[in-house]
Amino acid sequence: MRVLQRINRFLAKLEGWLIIVLLWLMVVLTFAQVCLRSLYTHGHLHWANSLMGHLDWSEPFVRLLVLWLTFLGASLLTVQGRHIKIDLFSTAIPAKWQRIREFIMAVVSVVISAIMLKACIDYVKIEIEFGGETFLHLPGWIGQLILPAGFALILFRFLLRAIDHGVAIARGLTE
Amino acid sequence: MIAAMVIILIILILLGLPLFIGILAATMLGLYTSEVGFAAIPIEIYRLANAPVLLAIPLFTFAGYLLSQGGTSARLVRFSKSLLGCIPGGLGVVAIVTCAFFTAITGATGVTIIALGGLLFPALISEKYKEDFSLGLMTSSGSLGLHFPPSLPIILYGFVSGASIERLFVAGLLPGAVIVGILCLYSVYMGNKWKLERPSFSFREFLCALKEAGWELPIPLLIIAGIYSGLSTATEAAALTVGYVLFVKIVVFRELSLIGDLPQIMKDSTRMVGGIMIILGAALGFTNYLVDAFIPMRILNLLEGIIETKIGFLLVLNLFLILVGCMMDIFSAILVAVPLVVPIADRFGIDPVHLGVIFLTNLGIGYSTPPVGLNLFIASSRFDRPIVQLYRATLPFLILLVLTLLLITYWPALSLFLPGLLEP
Numbered sequence: 001m002r003v004l005q006r007i008n009r010f011l012a013k014l015e016g017w018l019i020i021v022l023l024w025l026m027v028v029l030t031f032a033q034v035c036l037r038s039l040y041t042h043g044h045l046h047w048a049n050s051l052m053g054h055l056d057w058s059e060p061f062v063r064l065l066v067l068w069l070t071f072l073g074a075s076l077l078t079v080q081g082r083h084i085k086i087d088l089f090s091t092a093i094p095a096k097w098q099r100i101r102e103f104i105m106a107v108v109s110v111v112i113s114a115i116m117l118k119a120c121i122d123y124v125k126i127e128i129e130f131g132g133e134t135f136l137h138l139p140g141w142i143g144q145l146i147l148p149a150g151f152a153l154i155l156f157r158f159l160l161r162a163i164d165h166g167v168a169i170a171r172g173l174t175e
Numbered sequence: 176m177i178a179a180m181v182i183i184l185i186i187l188i189l190l191g192l193p194l195f196i197g198i199l200a201a202t203m204l205g206l207y208t209s210e211v212g213f214a215a216i217p218i219e220i221y222r223l224a225n226a227p228v229l230l231a232i233p234l235f236t237f238a239g240y241l242l243s244q245g246g247t248s249a250r251l252v253r254f255s256k257s258l259l260g261c262i263p264g265g266l267g268v269v270a271i272v273t274c275a276f277f278t279a280i281t282g283a284t285g286v287t288i289i290a291l292g293g294l295l296f297p298a299l300i301s302e303k304y305k306e307d308f309s310l311g312l313m314t315s316s317g318s319l320g321l322h323f324p325p326s327l328p329i330i331l332y333g334f335v336s337g338a339s340i341e342r343l344f345v346a347g348l349l350p351g352a353v354i355v356g357i358l359c360l361y362s363v364y365m366g367n368k369w370k371l372e373r374p375s376f377s378f379r380e381f382l383c384a385l386k387e388a389g390w391e392l393p394i395p396l397l398i399i400a401g402i403y404s405g406l407s408t409a410t411e412a413a414a415l416t417v418g419y420v421l422f423v424k425i426v427v428f429r430e431l432s433l434i435g436d437l438p439q440i441m442k443d444s445t446r447m448v449g450g451i452m453i454i455l456g457a458a459l460g461f462t463n464y465l466v467d468a469f470i471p472m473r474i475l476n477l478l479e480g481i482i483e484t485k486i487g488f489l490l491v492l493n494l495f496l497i498l499v500g501c502m503m504d505i506f507s508a509i510l511v512a513v514p515l516v517v518p519i520a521d522r523f524g525i526d527p528v529h530l531g532v533i534f535l536t537n538l539g540i541g542y543s544t545p546p547v548g549l550n551l552f553i554a555s556s557r558f559d560r561p562i563v564q565l566y567r568a569t570l571p572f573l574i575l576l577v578l579t580l581l582l583i584t585y586w587p588a589l590s591l592f593l594p595g596l597l598e599p
Contacts, residue, residue: 016442031414034407066226072445073450
């Protein structure tokens with residue numbers, strides 16, 4: 001369990017760095033695109049247009065970043081257990097049932113994310129075989145890797161939660 | 176078997192299963208019964224990477240989180256106080272206007288009560304506003320400003336329903352102003368009744384406050400002007416806003432540091448984005464299943480015998496959306512309800528842009544609706560008051576909001592007049 005927690009923290013740090021780098025890229029590239037486009041259309045500067053030609057990969061790239069940031073953010077949210085949910089009964093459920101509820105939710109989430117992981121791996125496999133190219137002649141499946149990777153990260157976190165609550169419940173029963 | 180699984184799933188979701196897991200599970204059940212493979216789900220989620228519009232969401236959220244840090248809220252409060260503090264019930268008006276404004280520039284990401292509550296609530300109490308009034312005001316103000324650009328709920332609604340986001344941005348202006356205006360009138364009325372002391376208008380203070388807030392005040396105007404004049408799309412406006420806000424916060428006010436503060440803000444805002452967008456991804460998969468299985472058509476057939484008129488439909492819609500709005504946050508509510516409601520509303524001849532404004536107003540009200548509206552809980556923990564007191568305190572505001580809702584729902588021109596001007 002200790003090892004798993006250490007892996008968890010390490011991954012979270014890595015995801016944090018990735019988020020910072022990718023969000024900066026997104027901000028800088030979209031900002032540059034808008035500026036260059038208006039320089040060309042309103043200022044009729046031809047160098048702006050040719051520079052935009054060199055940056056033509058940036059448009060699909062930042063769109064892909066949306067997907068990557070989504071999964072990285074969602075994964076970090078799972079670490080904190082703060083996903084959006086309907087919270088009708090959290091105050092109504094007695095404290096000793098709280099843990100059991102959390103355990104059940106974590107187990108269900110593990111099952112669903114595992115199925116999603118499988119579906120995403122199949123999807124990327126098909127894409128590797130038959131898929132085309134995207135920007136900069138990169139194969140499309142590289143961008144799609146975030147789907148299985150994201151669900152793997154989310155699955156790992158829900159698994160940790162399930163183990164955590166499961167162990168605590170078992171300990172409570174033996175005492 | 177399937178029916179039992181559906182019931183178990185609904186119970187789990189109501190008990191607090193993460194919503195995106197719940198929606199994915201529902202999609203899997205649906206695909207399983209119609210004997211389609213699960214590969215359809217990743218294909219739909221990948222669509223998140225193919226919509227230029229969605230870029231606006233991480234960008235505006237980032238800008239909103241930047242603005243919620245540091246002195247922006249204090250500067251805005253000072254400015255509106257210097258301008259509006261002198262009218263009867265002035266501080267109440269200040270609170271309402273500042274909250275609406277702040278909600279708008281932060282993209283309605285739910286940071287308003289947290290960022291402004293600590294400033295405005297003690298100020299209201301110290302100027303002898305009744306505690307219940309102040310509590311109710313702060314609670315219901317948390318969802319004002321949803322109608323103003325660059326509100327993220329509008330962007331999401333536009334993306335899911337297919338309505339033009341630029342038109343939606345313009346359509347929300349008048350209804351949003353009416354809501355803010357009516358609450359302000361209520362505050363003026365109460366201030367008059369209580370004969371509260373009020374400061375006199377000081378032109379000098381006004382100029383000082385204007386100079387301070389002058390950098391942040393024009394943000395929504397710039398966005399509206401940019402979109403209205405056709406100069407930029409919502410996504411471009413988002414990129415420009417982030418650039419501008421970074422400049423103001425880092426270079427002009429020097430209250431955020433590039434190395435010290437920004438990484439944490441980026442992580443926080445991306446977490447927020449991840450939370451919403453993963454539900455969006457799941458909801459895309461679910462919608463795809465719903466459409467393939469003709470579910471909206473079936474609901475429509477079911478309704479056709481019961482609801483015959485447009486008015487009747489709108490009334491049922493209002494009740495349904497308030498219910499949804501008090502159970503879920505506005506983002507998930509839009510993602511879950513829009514794909515079901517839009518085809519039905521279309522049959523009743525309701526303009527999708529008008530429908531969007533109805534959605535926002537309803538879901539905003541749902542936020543402060545007892546027993547489980549989200550704002551009530553946020554306010555209860557923020558101001559350390561029992562939830563039951565908040566139910567009572569919010570009631571008069573809720574009644575006013577429902578009246579405006581009826582006005583907005585049954586008077587489409589209020590929403591559609593401005594976008595009509597946009598037509599070439």
